[in-house]
Amino acid sequence: MVEGLTTTIHIASLVMAGWCLVSTFRDQPMVVPHLAGMTVLWLILIGQAVTSTVLITGGARPAEPVVFVSYLATVVLLPPACAVWGLMDRSRWGPAVIAVACLVLPVLMVRLEQLWGPAVA
Template identity: 80%
Template sequence: MVEALTTTIQVASLVLAAWCLISTFRDQPMVVPHLVAMGVLWLALIAQAVVSGVLMAGGERPAEPLVFVSYLATVVLIPPACAVWGFVERSRWGPAVIAFACLILPVMMVRLEQLWDPARV
């Protein structure tokens, strides 16, 4: 895993969560910029998954490969699922769904780092 990319994902996710929570408290529905930001975050997560897959193919292995791959797949699937759910929910709760997803992602990224290199954490 690339530490700088992980940190970028965590920061971007928390910023997007704050933005969506502000939209929720202002009683605003989800708008296209929310989706674009979620798409950019999703691309960063896909990049991290690809890099991790290449590193695993090159011989580096996490402590628990099956658990690592399942967490990685979940992390990649959360943004599109929540973006669709948030877009369908045309009330103020649409951005709240995105904010919830964005608050989960940093925690899951920390867990991925723990699985990748348990001695470092």
């Protein structure tokens, strides 16, 4: 895993969460800029997933490979699933769904780092 990408994911995710929470408190539905922000976050996550896959293919092994891959799949699938849900819900709760997802992503990334760290030689 690339530490710089992980840090970028943390920052981008928390910024998106804050932005969506402000929209929720202002009683605004999800709009196209929210979707664009989630797309950028998703592309960064895909970059991390591809990098991790290349490192695993190259011989690096996380402590628990099956758990690592399942967390990685969850991290990659969470933003588009929540973006679709948030876009379909035209109330103030659409951005709230995105905010919750963006608050969960840093936790998942920390867990991925924990799984990756011990077995790397």
